[in-house]
Amino acid sequence: MTKNILYSTIMMLLILALSSSACKSMRSKLIGYWEIYKIEEGHEGYPKEKRNKYIQLNEDNTMTGGRIGEEPNKKGRWEFNKKDRSITITSETELSDDGTYVIEEISRDELILSKGGRKVYLDHGLKDESK
Secondary structure (H helix, E strand, O other): OHHHHHHHHHHHHHHHHHHHHHHHHHHHHHOEEEEEEEEEEOOOOEEEOOOOEEEEEOOOOEEEEEEOOOOOOEEEEEEEEOOOOEEEEEEOOOOOOOEEEEEEEEOOOEEEEEEOOEEEEEEEOOOOOOO
16 A cells, blocks of 8 residues: 555656656746737738747846837837646737737647737747757
8 A cells, every 4th residue: 555655646646747847848838039920810810920029028028019120119028827727928018919819739849829809920930049
């Protein structure tokens, strides 16, 4: 019986460690410079493919954004929610793209977010120095 308790305890600790590192890994993938390359509006049925905006998510949960090649016109904070795999963006001045986005997909190079009927596709742009 003692072996079973020990085995169960070790398995629980291993599962907790793995799930914790996966969440930290997802958060660390979010940090950096992202360029928006496509937006799909579900209710309008057409994608808007234009690479002219970016967002910079910083380690300290601050963020900036704006038009590529220009000074940021958006400043605020972001928060990752590991429970529902979402990111909440809040600007110093409330903007229409503020709010909570579900993380549909994330990799080292691409991020797909959804909010309502909108999907936002981002990739690490040329400013990303980790490539």
